[in-house]
Amino acid sequence: MAALILVLNGPNLNLLGTREPEIYGTATLDDIHQMMNKSASALGWQIDFRQSNHEGELVDWIQWGRVHASAIIINAGAYTHTSVAILDALRAFDKAIIEVHLSNLFQRETFRHHSYITPVARGLICGFGARGYALALDALRDIVS
Ligand code: CA2
Numbered sequence: 001m002a003a004l005i006l007v008l009n010g011p012n013l014n015l016l017g018t019r020e021p022e023i024y025g026t027a028t029l030d031d032i033h034q035m036m037n038k039s040a041s042a043l044g045w046q047i048d049f050r051q052s053n054h055e056g057e058l059v060d061w062i063q064w065g066r067v068h069a070s071a072i073i074i075n076a077g078a079y080t081h082t083s084v085a086i087l088d089a090l091r092a093f094d095k096a097i098i099e100v101h102l103s104n105l106f107q108r109e110t111f112r113h114h115s116y117i118t119p120v121a122r123g124l125i126c127g128f129g130a131r132g133y134a135l136a137l138d139a140l141r142d143i144v145s
Helices: 029-042 055-068 077-081 084-091 131-140
Strands: 004-009 046-051 071-075 096-101 123-126
Touching: 004 029, 004 055, 004 131, 029 046, 029 131, 055 084, 071 131, 096 131, 123 131
Parallel strands: 004 046, 004 071, 071 096, 096 123
Antiparallel strands: none
């Protein structure tokens, strides 16, 4: 059966491409979704691509992923810096987690330098804009069979 990669996007990422292009680039979330579908199908994988502005919904989806997903790629948006609930849910996911951010967190405000997710992630990709999602999929090629 084709591996299913769950791609989770947190609050405000639905606004991508509409504001702050100097920080987040010009690609919309739909552009990223389409790009990932293409890359994944070349690998024989499926993508389940979701966005929510609600912490609990993200937690529910991570729990769903425990049963259905081979890996999680997550950009938790601002919840990255605040959410113990998302950390706890990810801790219960026993397959690979890749953390992605469009911007380079370490060139930004100090409150963005800490991530609750990095300690449970296989790796962190930040600062490459939308390309970071493609890099995360590429990283999974050596991890997901
Ligand atoms: O760089 C990233 O990917 C972030 O996860 C984006 C979050 C931010 O809180 C994190 O610190 C870093 C914010 C996403 C908001 O995206 C917008 C895009 C366009 C217009 C408004 C918000």
